[in-house]
Amino acid sequence: MSAQPHKPEDLKYNPSHEWVGVSEQDGQRIATVGITAFAIEQLTDLVYMALPDVGAAVKAGEEFGEVESVKAVSPLYSPVDGEVIEVHTELVDALETLGDDPYGNGWIMRVKLADGANLDGLLDFANYTQQCSES
């Protein structure tokens, strides 16, 4: 399922390298979540991925999935509170997509934001970029 690429400058970020972009759809706020190009470069060869189920509740800062690369299992942390409404299941058998198009077709899940959910605790592009440069 293809997707319009997001501009990294327009996104918000977890310190743990997940990105999120929010749009309005039919009066609801929908968050699209992925992992950053920096994270994918650090992970190197991705071999497995576990995704959440549609309908699952996710909470900011809590795990929603996992990836494995070089025998290391790394959790993915949700940047937002809400309900998973769509999962990019094709990624599991085409993990190279994450690296090829991390901010577009590499999207991982879409979340209907919970009432009152906000992105205040997340990093903007400038701060996220600085964090990456310091690591």
Next chain:
Amino acid sequence: MDGRVLVDIARPGADNMAIDQRMLETAAETGRLLLRVYRWREPTLSLGYFQKYLEFQEYVQQTSRSASPSVPVVRRATGGGAIVHHHDWTYSIAVPPAAGQTSKGLATGPAQKLYDCIHAEIALWLTEIGYAARLWDVSDESDRCPPKAGCSFLCFERRSRGDIVVGNTKVLGSAQRRHQGAVLQHGSLLLQRSEFAPSLSGLQEIAENPTVFAQDLGSALAQRISRSVDAYLPGEPTAVQALEELGIGDFAGIGQFSDHNWLTCR
């Protein structure tokens, strides 16, 4: 460094995995580095986190070992392939989140960094006791193991960059799991061939060496691993005598590794 090291007793597989998990959580919570070396109370096969239980069943059928169905199986929380723990020493180290310049990069950097850090020291130690150990490197794409193209079920039949090999024999491999900025790495040093994995040679098959089965081998292994991370987290870790002194006496609360649903979740 606020670190503690334990040369542990041999325990059942599920307990070993629960303790490793608790070490990871404790490192994340307390900022303390924890190191444990241990053995397994009985021959046990550990599956990698993403391996399918069906793969284990097929392995049992293919090897047609009448004793295999009685080998306990546990699913690790770390990646990689299956390991038969019989004649091996296992180490597990829980590295806390970056807490200043001296620890920077070990827990938060690429996974390969911690593999290389610890494996290089163990390889040096093996060389000192008479084995021509080296870190395996990927020299060309064909040496890699594409997971979708029928990777070997057993970890020690695979090759990953940084694995410790002696000649063409892999003698040590490790795997990781990350949690809240901390990282758990554990690995097994193969001492001798097991009848439950007859294709795999250990150190004793490469060259008989009394050091390999010396009483203090576990202590020596722990000492060298401590040394390997000293550059990042300076200071000798404190040797302790019991899990409670590691701050993880409550590992029994982690029941997932005894849960059949966890074992067969894939």
